[in-house]
Amino acid sequence: MTSNLKLKFLAIFVIIVGCIYGIIGIPTSTAEMAANWNKNIHLGLDLKGGSQLVLQVQIQDAFKAEADTVIQRLKDQLGKSNIQYVDMQRNDPPTIQSADSIQIDVKGIPATSAGNFRQTVNDTFGGVWNLTPVNQTDYRLTMKPTEALKLRADTLTQSKNTIEKKINALGLAESSVQERGRSSAEAELLVQLPGVDDPARIKQILKTAAMLELYEVVGGPWASRDEALSSKGGVLPLNSQLVGAPARGGAPAEVYLLARTPVITGRDLRNASPSQDQNSRWVTSFVLTQDAAKRFERFTAANINNRLAIVLDKNVLSAPTIQSKISDTGQITGANSYEEASDLALNLRAGSLPASVEYLEERTVGPSLGADSIRAGVISGIAGVIAVVVVMLLYYKKSGVNATLALVLNALILIAALSYFGAVLTLPGIAGVILTIGMAVDSNVLIFERIREELRSGKAVIAAVDAGFSKAFLTIIDTHVTTVVSCAFLFLFGTGPVKGFAVTLVIGLIANVFTAVFVSKAIFDWEFGRQQKVLALSI
Secondary structure: OOHHHHHHHHHHHHHHHHHHHHHHOOOOOHHHHHHHHHHHOEEOHHHHOEEEEEEEEOHHHHHHHHHHHHHHHHHHHHHHOOOOOOEEEEOOOOOOOOHHHOEEEEEOOOHHHHHHHHHHHHHHHOOOEEEEEOOOOOEEEEEOHHHHHHHHHHHHHHHHHHHHHHHHHOOOOOOEEEEEOOOOOOOEEEEEEEOOOOOHHHHHHHHOOOOEEEEEEEEEEEOOHHHHHHHOOOOOOOOEEEEEEOOEOOEOOEEEEEEOOOOEEHHHEEEEEEEEOOOOOEEEEEEEOHHHHHHHHHHHHHOOOOEEEEEEOOEEEEOOEOOOOOOOEEEEOOOOOHHHHHHHHHHHHHOOOOOOEEEEEEEEEOHHHHHHHHHHHHHHHHHHHHHHHHHHHHHHOOHHHHHHHHHHHHHHHHHHHHHHHOOEEOHHHHHHHHHHHHHHHHHHHHHHHHHHHHHHOOOOHHHHHHHHHHHHHHHHHHHHHHHHHHHHHHHHHOOHHHHHHHHHHHHHHHHHHHHHHHHHHHHHHHHHHOOOOOOOOOO
16 A cells, blocks of 8 residues: 555544544443434424524614614714704604604704704714704704615614524524514514423523613602602603613512613623622622723712612613712622523623514424434435445446445534534435435446446556546536535525525535545555456446
8 A cells, every 4th residue: 555545544534533523522331422412413493392482673672772872962962062952852653664763853943053053963964864854943853764774684683693692602502593574574583492392581581682771860769650740740851751660679669760861771881790799699790891981980970979770671670879980890789599690691791682572473392393303304314325325336336335435424524514513403404414415426426437438448447547536526526516506595595494404415515525536536546556457347
């Protein structure tokens, strides 16, 4: 055996060992081997069973938040430019049907400042908002249609990414989150949780928007909203809102009057983690970003002895008095256990959802369906492999053994790649494995038929084999590249199961190029090296 051939078989041996290790590790018993298999091979919802949730993203929340931010920035700009106004408020649409569904009304602009006002708005917000005069002193801002579409898409994408972070942080790496909707007006996400048959905690974490906001307390607390309104003569002060504090820890429910614009939001957080306070109670500690810390420090320094409300998902958790200047850290109290504090920290770290979510549908898929699918897929796969092997052995004789070995190694590499990449195997993925078997055999057929043609033309055996592999190589690459391109489109535009099929097929095709060309040729070279003189080839 030549040194070049030895290196080839060494490379093949290393790959085989690496594949086996990736699938079952280094087991010391049959039970450990089975446990490693179950740990490394991730099954999808259709095979493992689990839960499926459909969530609707409340897009209007993101539009309202964007309008509130614009109002605060516009107030600052008008203050710097010494432009007076009487009132500045946004509407409160229940849904977003079009770009003009969200509106900001600015009232009481003096006629002498109208030009400066329009210039300020156009310079600061002209790329996103349209300014329309209502009368001589009042104006209305509406979002441009293209920017409204962008905000909707960004909200849905951010919601999807945030939910993915949350479920992955819980160790549910096999889960998937996909956009779903029968029309462009819908904003729905399909969440699949393989192996989860009781998704109560996960539902709570996903539904918890964890929209942390810190507001200045204007008044309260009162026992009810009616009492709060009555104390203000039935009309709330400008730029204020009523927010409730739910009953907890024996304390009754209350209502606070808060400023309309938050001092700090969840987007200003740098980190969050569970911890214990000086009384050994579980709390969630958070750290602000550098810019937010400066703003918070200025606010707290100017409002010592005033109250600040900590609001989570539109509920007041507490309203402590500011006793000293606060910079970049804070605590959220009220957790009854480490799990509650940890879940809240997880939500905050994953990033606040740009909008709240509502559940539209929940389904639980039993594992028996997955077991039936696996059994049917395995039976069909084994039947296909046996049929292919029998045909190859009968038609190509001893050379069919070569193709069979390459086929087995192809399957081994494919399964190992799924394990190393953490890919999820679904029923369409099994179909991709079976299709890979056909593609692998097709490559061997191309090579063997080319070798036969070379032998018929009178070439010697070794020369015919070399010519067969070299001339069939470009054809194999061409067929594989076209299939990979098709798989790329399936992955880009398909749903989760279709993506699983595409990924499995691409991995199988890449492995096939290695096994059909490199491994198969090495086996032929090894067989020729054992013979003194090669006179014939069993093919």
